[in-house]
Amino acid sequence: MVDTGQRLLTLNAAARRRGVRGGMLLSAAQALAPDLRCLARQPHAEQQALHSLATWAGQFTSWVSLVPTQALLLEIGGSLKLFKSLSCLQQRIRAGLAQLDYQAALATAPTPLGALVLARSGDGCGARTPAELHRLLAPLAVSLLGWDDRTLQRISAVGVRNIAECAALPRAGFARRYGADKRLQLDRLLGQAADPRPAYAPPPRYQRSLELSFETVHSQAMKPAFERLFLDLHADLLGRDCGILGIQIKLVHGRHPDTAFKLGLQSPNREVPRWMSLLHERLQGMSLPAAVRCIRIEAVEFAALGQRQTQLWPQMHAEQRQALLERLAARLGPSALSGLSTHAAPCPEQAWRKTDPGQGQNAAPEPRPRPLWLLPQPAAVPFARLQLRSGIERIEGGWWEQDCHRDYYRAQTRHGQRIWVFRDHARPDQWFIHGLFG
Amino acid sequence: MKPQALQALLRHPGIWRGAATPSLTDQRTGFAELDRQLPGRGWPRGALIELIPSRLGIGELQLLLPSLRAQSQSWVAPPHIPYAPALAAAGINLAELLIVRPRNPADSLWAMEQILRSGVASHVLGWHDTMQTSALRRLQLAAEAGACRLFLFRPAHCVKQPSPAPLRLYLEPAENGLYLRLVKCRGGRPGAMILPLSDAHAVALHSSPAPASRRPASRAA
Numbered sequence: 001m002v003d004t005g006q007r008l009l010t011l012n013a014a015a016r017r018r019g020v021r022g023g024m025l026l027s028a029a030q031a032l033a034p035d036l037r038c039l040a041r042q043p044h045a046e047q048q049a050l051h052s053l054a055t056w057a058g059q060f061t062s063w064v065s066l067v068p069t070q071a072l073l074l075e076i077g078g079s080l081k082l083f084k085s086l087s088c089l090q091q092r093i094r095a096g097l098a099q100l101d102y103q104a105a106l107a108t109a110p111t112p113l114g115a116l117v118l119a120r121s122g123d124g125c126g127a128r129t130p131a132e133l134h135r136l137l138a139p140l141a142v143s144l145l146g147w148d149d150r151t152l153q154r155i156s157a158v159g160v161r162n163i164a165e166c167a168a169l170p171r172a173g174f175a176r177r178y179g180a181d182k183r184l185q186l187d188r189l190l191g192q193a194a195d196p197r198p199a200y201a202p203p204p205r206y207q208r209s210l211e212l213s214f215e216t217v218h219s220q221a222m223k224p225a226f227e228r229l230f231l232d233l234h235a236d237l238l239g240r241d242c243g244i245l246g247i248q249i250k251l252v253h254g255r256h257p258d259t260a261f262k263l264g265l266q267s268p269n270r271e272v273p274r275w276m277s278l279l280h281e282r283l284q285g286m287s288l289p290a291a292v293r294c295i296r297i298e299a300v301e302f303a304a305l306g307q308r309q310t311q312l313w314p315q316m317h318a319e320q321r322q323a324l325l326e327r328l329a330a331r332l333g334p335s336a337l338s339g340l341s342t343h344a345a346p347c348p349e350q351a352w353r354k355t356d357p358g359q360g361q362n363a364a365p366e367p368r369p370r371p372l373w374l375l376p377q378p379a380a381v382p383f384a385r386l387q388l389r390s391g392i393e394r395i396e397g398g399w400w401e402q403d404c405h406r407d408y409y410r411a412q413t414r415h416g417q418r419i420w421v422f423r424d425h426a427r428p429d430q431w432f433i434h435g436l437f438g
Numbered sequence: 439m440k441p442q443a444l445q446a447l448l449r450h451p452g453i454w455r456g457a458a459t460p461s462l463t464d465q466r467t468g469f470a471e472l473d474r475q476l477p478g479r480g481w482p483r484g485a486l487i488e489l490i491p492s493r494l495g496i497g498e499l500q501l502l503l504p505s506l507r508a509q510s511q512s513w514v515a516p517p518h519i520p521y522a523p524a525l526a527a528a529g530i531n532l533a534e535l536l537i538v539r540p541r542n543p544a545d546s547l548w549a550m551e552q553i554l555r556s557g558v559a560s561h562v563l564g565w566h567d568t569m570q571t572s573a574l575r576r577l578q579l580a581a582e583a584g585a586c587r588l589f590l591f592r593p594a595h596c597v598k599q600p601s602p603a604p605l606r607l608y609l610e611p612a613e614n615g616l617y618l619r620l621v622k623c624r625g626g627r628p629g630a631m632i633l634p635l636s637d638a639h640a641v642a643l644h645s646s647p648a649p650a651s652r653r654p655a656s657r658a659a
Contacts, residue, residue, distance in 0.1 A: 324552065324553065328549055328552060332538065332541070332545055332549060333541075336538060336539050336540055337536065337537070337538055338536075339532065339533070339537065340522040340525065340535055340537060341532060342522045342523050342532070343522075352519075352522035352523060353522070358536070360522070360533050360534075360535055362526040362533075365527060366523040366524070366526070367527070369524075370521060370524035371524055372499045372500070372524045372528075373495060373521060374518060374520075375518055415496075416492075416493070416610070416612075417493055417494070418495060418497060419495060435521060437497065437500070438494070438495050438497065438498060438500065
């Protein structure tokens, strides 16, 4: 990777074997290895990654602070009890970072600056007490403090090599020569001055996009990209300690307008496999107008995760039920699923309502016989085909509803179908089938 | 061999007898005569049950109502509107009822399979007119996997076609109830019976209807 000054920043093992070293000029490195593949540094992407990691780190502590462009500071004093021990917590953080494909240098110290300097010196350093911190810091180079080059040159010019020597310089003289803020930083580093840090607040919206390395129309080829995006979203939700109710997905094509759709979830959750299976169902039923270049996702609505595991059996049932409803809705469309509810209305076609699945209610019990099937539209039938099998039931609706003055009978057709027929008072000669007793 | 020893031997799970004792998993149908005919003394569990009515509306749903009471159930692709007041009066818990209306037969097959495999609904009712034997086999396996019952309603001409379903019933209207023929019954014997339906007790009025009071008035007008 190459920074803006055309110097090498990081390199892989293959490059190192060819004699290329970090900090070399790009031209020098290319002289050593002509087939060197260079990647430009992307400061914006680095910042974004650091911000999403800051949100992710919210699962380990309530106080995350961001050191711009470089590092995250986690206040873990309050979390040690929850995570049992420091080594347990570090293991969890390392495992989480590995899952997200990041490399990091971890260090712990009683002061934020101390931790920062130790992390720069190498991975895995840790000091639990101020005395231990002083001992570890003493032999480290002054350049690790992150001061500007001019100050560092002036300090090394007076023969100071390490932090211990730097801290031993007379206070007043040090502040006058190199600035009072440098002295204050030394005090903060060693724990002799307070070092308040602002807490990181995750942004209210979650939006990420991923450029595909090749354009494609096949859903199978887009799967790894979606997995990566969902994994990042999952990490973000872990940090926020909440779930989401939907994911807005936008597939960006070159010239055609974008394809946008939404994955709806029945309950707040953060389960990547569940999202992937929903996405699979959804993409199967779609035909894309053109190849996809870029995928954008946006978390639609953050919501607290429901209280789980209060009752074992019904709750488990409910979760499976919601997963099933999501899967069905993803392929068939949400309008294909419904529940039924009774409704108190005199007019038979008004006496029921479509509801959301699982929201049906047996509100008004109907004592008189009613058919199990209702026809969407009453069908005209000649009276000669009917054999009436009951007495009259007169149903009259209110004037504020649909005008309804009808005489209903149970009847049987020649084929033995047991049906519900009526004739309207306005047209007494015309008979209609309204339902089947099934 | 002593009788006790014989009984113990016959209770061995590897031994299967034609006229089996009632199993705990099979749910009573609500019709004693039908229960007697079925090998497990009820609807088999985890099975595809084919119902082939000669026409819709002859009482095929009333046959199922006793076993659907207070159960979680899904109705896939019903041919008409399931009428909520009648279902509620029959004791069906509407909160546990899911109606699925897929756009085409392929989706409806997929939906049935998904619901069966999830094991969420204990009963699934499906209506499908054009089903291949391979699809029936899939549904039977899905019902076994999810331990649910699938009542599949098929058109009358399907009665002649072979099917992997363990239980197939042909239904026809009868004078005072529902004529039911066991076309296929795994572990039992085919047979036929007439089941009484609640509505059959209603007074039959063969005469012309009592004229509505407004009728003469409207004629006069």
